[in-house]
Amino acid sequence: MHAVHFGAGNIGRGFVGLLLHQGGYDLVFSDVAGPLVDAVNAAERYTVREAGPGGVDHEVTGFRAINSAEDPDAVIDAIATADIVTTAVGVTVLRFVAPLIAAGIERRSSETPLVVMACENAIRATDQLRDEVASALGDPALLGRARFANTAVDRIVPAPQGGTGIDVTVEPYFEWAIESTPLADVSVHIPGAHFVDDLGPYIERKLFTVNTGHAATAYLGAQRGHERIAEALGDLSVSTAVEATLRETSAVLRAVHGFSDAELAEYRATILDRFRNPELPDTVHRVGRQPMRKLSRNDRFIGPAAMAAERGLSTDALIGAVRAALDFADTDDEQAVELQALLGAESAEVVTSRLTGLDNAHPLFAAVREAVAQRQSVLR
Ligand SMILES: NC(=O)C1=CN([C@@H]2O[C@H](COP(=O)(O)OP(=O)(O)OC[C@H]3O[C@@H](n4cnc5c(N)ncnc54)[C@H](O)[C@@H]3O)[C@@H](O)[C@H]2O)C=CC1
Numbered sequence: 001m002h003a004v005h006f007g008a009g010n011i012g013r014g015f016v017g018l019l020l021h022q023g024g025y026d027l028v029f030s031d032v033a034g035p036l037v038d039a040v041n042a043a044e045r046y047t048v049r050e051a052g053p054g055g056v057d058h059e060v061t062g063f064r065a066i067n068s069a070e071d072p073d074a075v076i077d078a079i080a081t082a083d084i085v086t087t088a089v090g091v092t093v094l095r096f097v098a099p100l101i102a103a104g105i106e107r108r109s110s111e112t113p114l115v116v117m118a119c120e121n122a123i124r125a126t127d128q129l130r131d132e133v134a135s136a137l138g139d140p141a142l143l144g145r146a147r148f149a150n151t152a153v154d155r156i157v158p159a160p161q162g163g164t165g166i167d168v169t170v171e172p173y174f175e176w177a178i179e180s181t182p183l184a185d186v187s188v189h190i191p192g193a194h195f196v197d198d199l200g201p202y203i204e205r206k207l208f209t210v211n212t213g214h215a216a217t218a219y220l221g222a223q224r225g226h227e228r229i230a231e232a233l234g235d236l237s238v239s240t241a242v243e244a245t246l247r248e249t250s251a252v253l254r255a256v257h258g259f260s261d262a263e264l265a266e267y268r269a270t271i272l273d274r275f276r277n278p279e280l281p282d283t284v285h286r287v288g289r290q291p292m293r294k295l296s297r298n299d300r301f302i303g304p305a306a307m308a309a310e311r312g313l314s315t316d317a318l319i320g321a322v323r324a325a326l327d328f329a330d331t332d333d334e335q336a337v338e339l340q341a342l343l344g345a346e347s348a349e350v351v352t353s354r355l356t357g358l359d360n361a362h363p364l365f366a367a368v369r370e371a372v373a374q375r376q377s378v379l380r
């Protein structure tokens, strides 16, 4: 059995690659970063080190890497005979990998369908990938040669702290939830993954708790001058605001999906403990990366805040986190630079609709516009 995984980065090596290896798949990583591809090919094994209580080390072997920018044909060949294709490249990059997956599907001769799963922080990321693959296929009927399953992946994998090796440090916790219905006629061996009929509640609970909470910690922490996530949560003003933000998203999750107060409270507490892990070298810059994506319509802030506003639930803490995100001016982050330029160039009304995709009649619009106007008054 073999799997092709796009994106040999943090989650690719530290989570998806590790679990596929444990499931018995040989791994072909596909990446566009030349030095990373070379480093993967120079190694016979790498270590995934779980940092924190109960953490153990895992060895990954049986892998190689292909530079898809230099040798796309080799990637297409690998997909043509693969059992599984996964991605962890960032949701905005899916459209660039889709043509390679489509070409691999066209080149397949096996009767067994190819399993395709996008492991990105976004709702229905695999559906987005499937649509891109469909439009890249010469004959749309060939889509029947693949099975596309949405997933929710959860493990904190910080960026490596210097060095050129491919070992990776992760938290001990992980969760990989996979939609089972599209996979009814194929077998997938991933130990530790769990298969669910309806992924909707899982992905929204994950994105609107883990990712809302993590990003809120990053933006509120950066606003108060903190560098590390664990250190930011040690600041009572940050932890109080983050907890209030997550109480608001929990209220939405309870209203929409029927989770109980007790299970949501336990989920929030576990997550905040994970963020506080002092052994994880995680920074506000990594967790806050790409603020425009994070402020988009269906993502971790505007998604739950819109759902709350539509139901007459409180959004004050979520708007506070959005206000902090608007302050995120990391000059090394392309989207942070673009965001600050947009804030300086356009009216609050225009910034709000471009950034969030909200209609100005939406019940959340005025509160976001007010946060934007506040940020602009500081900038001008
Ligand atoms: N790091 C984490 O803790 C988690 C990350 N995720 C999601 O996983 C995805 C990846 O995140 P990270 O691994 O942290 O980022 P990363 O930046 O460490 O890795 C992404 C990799 O994708 C590669 N890449 C970019 N364009 C590509 C292309 N066209 N073809 C092949 N490879 C390409 C990059 O060179 C890089 O090595 C994101 O969607 C993120 O939201 C999800 C859960 C946890």
Ligand SMILES: O=P(O)(O)OC[C@H]1O[C@](O)(CO)[C@@H](O)[C@@H]1O
Binding pocket: 121, 153, 154, 155, 156, 157, 210, 211, 214, 215, 286, 287, 288, 289
């Ligand atoms: O910032 P992104 O790309 O959405 O993904 C990283 C996020 O995903 C997580 O791993 C949570 O699963 C956090 O580490 C982090 O907040």
